[in-house]
Amino acid sequence: MAPQKLTEYERLRLENIKRNDQILAALKIHSKLSQLSESTKRPRTQTKSYKVSPEKKHRTETPIVLRRSLRTRGVAPDSSTAGGLKDDFDETQSSISRKNPNSDSESPLTKRAYERGPISMRDAYRTDASDRKLIEAILDCSRKSRLSESNNELDDTIKGMEGNELLGSLKVGRKVWGSIDVDALKLEQNNIARVVPGRILNVRFLPTTDARIAVVGNKFGDVGFWNVDADAEDGDGIYLYHPHPAPISGIACNPFSLSKMFTSCYNGFIRLMDTERELFELVYAGDHAVFSLSQSPNDMNSLYFGEGNGQLRVWDARTGKSSSSWGLHQKRINTIDFKPQNTNIMTTSSTDGTACIWDLRKVGVNGSTALKTIRHERAVHSAYFSPSGRFLATTSADDMVGLFSGDTYQNMTMVYHNNQTGRWISSFRGIWGWDDSYVFVGNMRRGVDIISTTGKDVTATLQSEHMSAIPCRFDAHPFEVGTLASATSGGQVYIWRPS
DNA sequence: TAACTTATTAAAAAC
């Protein structure tokens, strides 16, 4: 896609935005001064934190789940559902008593998050400082990564080159490979921030080497950005949006087009954040909760998501339509992942107590039969292929982390691990690092457990006095070996780096 | 098989 030429209107608009930013910057001097006097009073280092503008604060502090009639959702009455919606996310869950008497009037911002249409980034924005710096940073990275997109035709040639995975990774936007020294991973004060309020369900690094930007989704439907290396004069580099009205279940970034990022929500909507158009577009609006989201690494036009009780759908970016849904599980699908070396091979984990491996060429044809079904005693919270594809790691509520290897993943090792996170902490999901050596998983004692595939046990635990809460969700930076983001139920993000 | 009930737990806010 060639960069679009700006119309006169767009050019004027950008100029106007820039002017407004200058005015804002001038105004900010006052708040900077007051901050300065405050910091002399309190010499202790304040961690970076999101700051919601006062006039927006009251609107979203209390998350409200609204009743949605078919009419307000713009859906024609349907005899099959007219007798009362019994779907996963509607009246049954929405009508839970609301204690706050002030929350009865629908706030404009919450209403917007429900809209069956695009929401401008401006309308969804909650933080007080301008988000121009963030938008510029993302567009800047996007332009740079697009330059390397022209190398994509090399993809096929490189695919056969087993010996040079690093070259392959860089050219096709795949995760970079490398080994790490576990003892070298450290958490520094400036790599800590409270990015959003409340419980984080998802953390993701933008897939770029040009900036370190972490994105998180929380249970209120907020999407928070943290530009980790933002200059001090740009504030903390933390930006908060509210594009969804309910918990965010997935974030999917396109390494070839950083300005496009998908987010999915428990209310059944999937939005595409388009930084170029400054919109959260609505790409899918279903009647069932969307619990998981994933992109096939080699096909950015296909978006896979799990909805309702075990259904899987594929949304096609070219047609803007989704496939019919395939019933792959009995209960909700918690994760969807693809084998990096053969993206026809997909794995799903489910609350029905199983993790399955599928051949996409055979899914949906005459029903769906899994290549392999892994059975845990309880709900399976995640299933991920290792970077080489030779391992599969599952994490289950039965207090086990499963490691599977061999041609058909027939070799099983169960590693005991306390996964009882309870009500307040998001369930643990063991993720892979940058090679097949380690799986990273949260620890109820405020640490990150590292499970070694060779040792078949927890060989180390990352701990730090800076970590004031339990890390439950993680992301390994796709292009920076050893850079690990961990997120908590209090909205914090901790970034571990090799020292 | 669906519908209802209950146990689980940490962190922030309030005192």
Place this chain on the structure above:
DNA sequence: GTTTTTCCATAAGTTA
């Protein structure tokens, strides 16, 4: 510093 509130998720067990 200690106590209270948050809270309204989730999964598993029990009942009808």
